[in-house]
Every structure is written in C-alpha cells, then in structure tokens.
Amino acid sequence: MTDLVPPSGHLPASVPTGTGIDSAILIHASQSKVNRVAEFSRSASITAVYTVAGGNKTAAADKLLATHRSIAGPEARILFDADRYSGKNRASGAEPLSSDWVAWQLDHGAPVALTDTGYISLENIDQIDLALGRGADIAEQVGGSVMTTLPIESLILKNSADQLRNAIDRAGIPVALALGHSTDPFGAVDTVRGLLHVLASPASIALLRTDLSAVAAVAAGARFGAVGTSSTLRHIWPPKGGGRSPGVSVLVPRLMSYHLLERLPMVAAQVPADYFWCDCNICEGGAVFDHVTEHTAPEHSVGSIATFAANLLSGTREQNLKSFREKAMNAQALHSEIQVEMEDARWAPARSLDSWVKALDGR
Numbered sequence: 001m002t003d004l005v006p007p008s009g010h011l012p013a014s015v016p017t018g019t020g021i022d023s024a025i026l027i028h029a030s031q032s033k034v035n036r037v038a039e040f041s042r043s044a045s046i047t048a049v050y051t052v053a054g055g056n057k058t059a060a061a062d063k064l065l066a067t068h069r070s071i072a073g074p075e076a077r078i079l080f081d082a083d084r085y086s087g088k089n090r091a092s093g094a095e096p097l098s099s100d101w102v103a104w105q106l107d108h109g110a111p112v113a114l115t116d117t118g119y120i121s122l123e124n125i126d127q128i129d130l131a132l133g134r135g136a137d138i139a140e141q142v143g144g145s146v147m148t149t150l151p152i153e154s155l156i157l158k159n160s161a162d163q164l165r166n167a168i169d170r171a172g173i174p175v176a177l178a179l180g181h182s183t184d185p186f187g188a189v190d191t192v193r194g195l196l197h198v199l200a201s202p203a204s205i206a207l208l209r210t211d212l213s214a215v216a217a218v219a220a221g222a223r224f225g226a227v228g229t230s231s232t233l234r235h236i237w238p239p240k241g242g243g244r245s246p247g248v249s250v251l252v253p254r255l256m257s258y259h260l261l262e263r264l265p266m267v268a269a270q271v272p273a274d275y276f277w278c279d280c281n282i283c284e285g286g287a288v289f290d291h292v293t294e295h296t297a298p299e300h301s302v303g304s305i306a307t308f309a310a311n312l313l314s315g316t317r318e319q320n321l322k323s324f325r326e327k328a329m330n331a332q333a334l335h336s337e338i339q340v341e342m343e344d345a346r347w348a349p350a351r352s353l354d355s356w357v358k359a360l361d362g363r
Helices: 031-044 057-072 099-107 127-142 154-159 161-171 189-199 213-219 261-267 297-312 317-342 351-359
Strands: 025-030 048-051 079-081 146-153 175-180 205-210 225-228 249-252 257-260
Touching (some): 025 031, 025 213, 025 297, 031 048, 031 057, 031 297, 057 079, 057 099, 099 127, 146 154, 154 161, 154 175, 154 189, 161 189, 175 189, 189 205, 189 213, 189 351, 205 213, 213 317, 225 297, 257 261
Parallel strands (some): 025 048, 146 175, 175 205, 205 225
Antiparallel strands (some): 249 257
C-alpha cells in the first residue's frame, strides 16, 4: 500500500507581517453563513472573505461586519467580496467600479479592500486592462491596501496567460484572481501552467473562490488563497451555468480532493480506514466519514487545507512546490488503489491533481 504520512496538528500557514491577514489560507463564504464562519474564524485564526448580497452593498456589509465581530471579537477584520461577477444578471468587466465600496471597506477595518469588478470572458479579454486601470485609479484616490478583483474565465489563464501577465505587470497593482469554469478550473494542465506564469509577476496576487489549489498557489507566490465553503464558492459558475453537485462534498486530506460525503461510508468495509484519517479539530485523527457531518463539512475542509498549508509552506518556493507535487503524486496513487479495490471509476484521481503534477514536473 502507498505510504501514508502521519497526521500533524492544526496550525494556520503564516503570511508576511503587516498584511493584516491571519493566515495564508482564508475561508470564502456567503454572508448567510456568518454565524458559523465567524466562530470558526475566531477559533482557527483564519481570516474570512464574505460574498455580500443585495443591492445596497455597504448596508449589507455593515450588518455582516457587526454580526461577525459580535462572535469573533470587536477587533476582528474580514474581507468583502461584492460578487458582481456571478449569477444570471452578473456585471461585465466593462462596467464602472465603485470607489465608495472600496473606501467603505478600508474605513471599516478591512485589511485589504477588493474592487467590485464584473466577469471577464476570453472573448472580452481586453476588459482586463480596463478593470486594472480603474482599480489603480481607485487605489490612488482612496489610499490604503486595495486589490483589483479579476473574475476571469479560466480559458484566459489556459490560452492567454501571457496577455494576462503583461497586463498585470503594466498595471503594477495587487490583483485578486477568481476563475470561471463549469467544474474545476485547474482540471486542465495549461490552466495551472498559466497560473504559475502569472504568479511569477512582481505584482502581489491572490486567489479567491478556490479549493486545495490555494495551497499550491501560495507555494508558488500568491499572497493568499481563499477556499470556498461549498462547490458554488470554489469557482465561478459560467454564464450558462453548470452541473451542481447533488450533495455535500468534503475534503479527504490524504486524497487531496473533495468527495461526496454520502459516498464515503460505502468504502469503509473494503478499504482501510487510514486512507481517510484526518487530524483536524473535528476528526481528531479518526476517519472523515465517522466524524464530519453536512453541517461541519466546511470547517473540516477549510481547516484541513489550512493545516496542510502550514505543514507544507516551510521552505523555499522551489522546495514547497516540489513537496506539493510529491504529495499530489501520493494522493494519485491512493486514488488508484481505491479505484481498483472498489471497481468504481468515480474514485479515479482528480484531474486537478494530474494537472498540478504535470505542471510542476521538473521544478
């Protein structure tokens, strides 16, 4: 059987001092989950990013902040995602940005203010320069730490990474990327290669609305990665929509991928439980399917990814990426062993694991 790494205790991955963010891995959640997320944020020392609903963004954000601080503490700081880039009536990248929205975030203690950029598709790639220019103007106007949000179709990274990188280099301002795809943006190796190319920019870059790929992104130089609490928040659904998962997906740390929670008990009688061991505060060294519920799945998954990041991000960029690749290869082997034992193709290694392994080959 493939070697299994022993569990280790929870510790959020640190970020450079002065950023105002508690860890390199953030939790990305909707404002409706504020009570649970605020408690988790307080106990795990992980900064939260909330998507803000409603027409009056500042009013909704003000109420959200008050609720979060009543639970996480009066000095707790969070990030605000205007989420204008998703849904049927999403804004496009050509629409104006709100300086008032950015100023409100900074005035209310956000460590980083995110612009309310609309969605940018590959066919409208020229909107990237427009959004970056407007973001730079707002940052100069309001002062403070501002990141221009770039919610882009993943095909931009896959097919036009040079154009994206050049635009970011010219602008020279901090950027928060979010990727649109119907399933997994990093299921294509060229998308991963595109991200690695963009992260080599001297500009400060973060990754929003993602999954375990946040760890690899931070290893490659991202300022932080925000992990979504549900499949809806782990990428942007394209304008034509996508096939939503019919249940709750949960991270299995040693497999480095998400699986439907209801499917996990099916393997208990045929596969050794140590494939599913987890040392997060919920599982405490036991099997994921024995401890995680539908209600605790987000905390388990994000906490496990934060722990994974803390244990991985201890060397140089090259060392961290090499370590991530080795762990991804081990996870691929574990998947293959389960697939053979279960005679079930649904246990094939996640495409994103293959993408990261191939993209990091030789690094």
